[in-house]
Amino acid sequence: MEHLTQRIFNCTGALLVAGLLGVYFFLDPEHHFFPKCPFLWLTSWKCPGCGAQRAVHQLLHGNVLEAIRVNFLFVTAFPYVIFGLVLEYTAWGRRQIPIRRTWYGYRAALVALFAVIAFGIARNVWGF
Numbered sequence: 001m002e003h004l005t006q007r008i009f010n011c012t013g014a015l016l017v018a019g020l021l022g023v024y025f026f027l028d029p030e031h032h033f034f035p036k037c038p039f040l041w042l043t044s045w046k047c048p049g050c051g052a053q054r055a056v057h058q059l060l061h062g063n064v065l066e067a068i069r070v071n072f073l074f075v076t077a078f079p080y081v082i083f084g085l086v087l088e089y090t091a092w093g094r095r096q097i098p099i100r101r102t103w104y105g106y107r108a109a110l111v112a113l114f115a116v117i118a119f120g121i122a123r124n125v126w127g128f
């Protein structure tokens, strides 16, 4: 029964991701009804995530440079996040203890937090 529940959960998640990717492929967030960033709306400052929806749209169309232009952090962190998901949700990944400790441990989380905060500050100071 637990396997059935896990399979239903996995299928639902996969369908949700596929649906979202379909929406982001066909609709450009710059010209459609997508929600605006509340931090930007309140402060007029870009948060580290601003432009991520547009970056997804550009990546789905193969426009990597444009995706980097709208959110450099999102595009460069994407492979890291995907690799982290592989380590977390595959049998192979769960055996990679040294890689998990080094690249996804406490210190790595602090580095990632610092990078996100630094990116958020830098993009508002230098306007990218």
Ligand SMILES: [Zn+2]
Pocket (backbone or CB within 6 Å): 037, 038, 039, 040, 046, 047, 048, 049, 050, 051
């Ligand atoms: Zn934002």
